[in-house]
Amino acid sequence: MKLSQFGYDLPEDRIAKYPSENRDESKLMVLHRKSGEIEHKLFKDVIDYFNEDDIFVMNDTKVFPAxxxxxxxxxxxxxxxxxxxxxxxxxxxxxxxxxxxxxxxxxxxxxxxxxxxxxxxxxxxxxxxxxxxxxxxxxxxxxxxxxxxxxxETPLPRELNRDVEPEDEERYQTIFAANEGAVAAPVAGLHFSKHLLKRLEIKGVNVAHVTMHIGLGTFSPVEVEDLSKHKMDSEQAIITQEACDMVNKAIDQKKNVCAVGTTTMRTLESSVSSDGHLNPFNEWTNKFIFPPYEFSIANSMITNFHHPKSTLMMQAAAFAGYDFLKKAYDIALKEDYKFSTYGDAMLILD
Incomplete structure (x- = not known):
């Protein structure tokens, strides 16, 4: 695919400069890949699409004042x-x-x-x-x-076009952040509140953590038209044996495995065994995912609405399907969804 295929007009006022008042009350667009159906929800409704022994995999990297x-x-x-x-x-x-x-x-x-x-x-x-x-x-x-x-200071992305404010120190960090080393937040994880995590726990939905310390690779611009020629900068990724055991159990039981964010998905796809299971990992990865791509571990994904021509948008298109994602973005622009770091979310399901 070509870089130009991921261009679209993103008005300045559609970039969320501030987070929603409550983490789990941003908008959520739900994409059903098989049926082509699109639903409009709040993020806290994500719990309705998962059942006991399904698993969310989250990136627990912690942003430092870079x-x-x-x-x-x-x-x-x-x-x-x-x-x-x-x-x-x-x-x-x-x-x-x-x-x-x-x-x-x-x-x-x-x-x-x-x-x-x-x-x-x-x-x-x-x-x-x-x-x-x-x-x-x-x-x-x-x-x-x-x-x-x-x-x-908190390294807020430049596209927010404002100074860092006191609330950013907390809100530009997931509530499960544990391992310091990122210069940008894994933004899909910002939507999870303590209350929502508790509700998931009560429902029997499991949570596994992996770590990818987000660096230049994630937010560097793509500068070649032929995507196969783009080289990602390497980022450090860690998958523990405990996380592997939890994810592999869900795979074997044919449960839903939901990757929370593009960095989580890239981490999972960097360490896949020949039989489609997850292996422990502690290395640097320059994995670049763009359409077409066959995913091995997760069968659902949470992500934000990303900037034009970004590697994040390309990976979401690889998972949702290029045409389906473009349709979703067109609807998001018409329906006043917010884009970028503090913007709204999308849940992509089978």
């Missing part, structure tokens, strides 16, 4: 540093994005905090916008990470 603002030595120019990936905890090496990139060269030093207690030196130019920094800090590694957390 956006820092520093000043360049001598000139004092304000530089935004977006932490992407820790390369070496001992030497405090990080891959980062810098903005404006044209001002930053190898050897430059950046100072962070009012007291300039954190200093970083640019040691490599990895991409046109990317750099590798070595942080210079005398304290322990734990103190260094505390300093990053203190100086950093």
């Amino acid at each position: 956006r820092l603002y520093g000043n360049k030595e001598k000139t004092g120019a304000r530089i935004e540093v977006f932490l992407l990936r820790e390369l070496n905890p001992t030497t405090k090496l990080w891959d980062v994005l810098v903005d404006p990139a044209r001002k930053i060269r190898i050897g430059n030093k950046l100072y962070f905090g009012e007291d300039e207690s954190l200093v970083a030196e640019v040691i490599d130019n990895t991409t046109s916008r990317g750099r590798t920094l070595r942080f210079l800090y005398d304290g322990s590694y734990e103190e260094f990470r505390e300093k990053l957390n203190e100086l950093g």
Whole structure:
């Protein structure tokens, strides 16, 4: 398929700048693949489509405050540093994005905090916008990470086009976030409230957790028309034996396995056995899913309404079917659904 096939007009006012008042009361569009039926619900109604011993698989990555603002030595120019990936905890090496990139060269030093207690030196130019920094800090590694957390801010996506506000620290994080390491939230999981999880538990629906630390791979733009030539940046994914056992049991019992979000789906599809079961996994994956694609583990999926030409939209199209997804997006635009990070959700069923 071609990149241009995933273009559509997304008006600015359809991008949700703020989350719904209650996590589980955003809109939910339900897509039935076999019948072609489309229903309009609230997210908390998702429970009606699952039964005892069905399973939700969720990405429990935790977003850390990855956006820092520093000043360049001598000139004092304000530089935004977006932490992407820790390369070496001992030497405090990080891959980062810098903005404006044209001002930053190898050897430059950046100072962070009012007291300039954190200093970083640019040691490599990895991409046109990317750099590798070595942080210079005398304290322990734990103190260094505390300093990053203190100086950093919640990395809200730029397309929201607003400053970070106090509620974002909580709302741009799933309630089941546990393993810190993501620079973007697994947004499909943002719709789950404690109350909804409790209702699922009472109904006997199981929940398994996997981890994918969302990085550049998920939100990098596709810049080639031929999708088969797009190379995803690798992201770290972890599937425990416990999660495998829970998912494989559901598969064997022919229960519903619902992947909550595109990152969860990519994680599951990165470690499939020859007989269609899930294997433990702790590696970096650059799995890129676009139509046509044969899915092995999940038979249902929850996802948001994504930006044009994004890898997230492409994966949703691979699962729903390209024509069906395009129809759903057309309806979503007509029916005032909200798009992007804080937007509404879609449940794709057989």
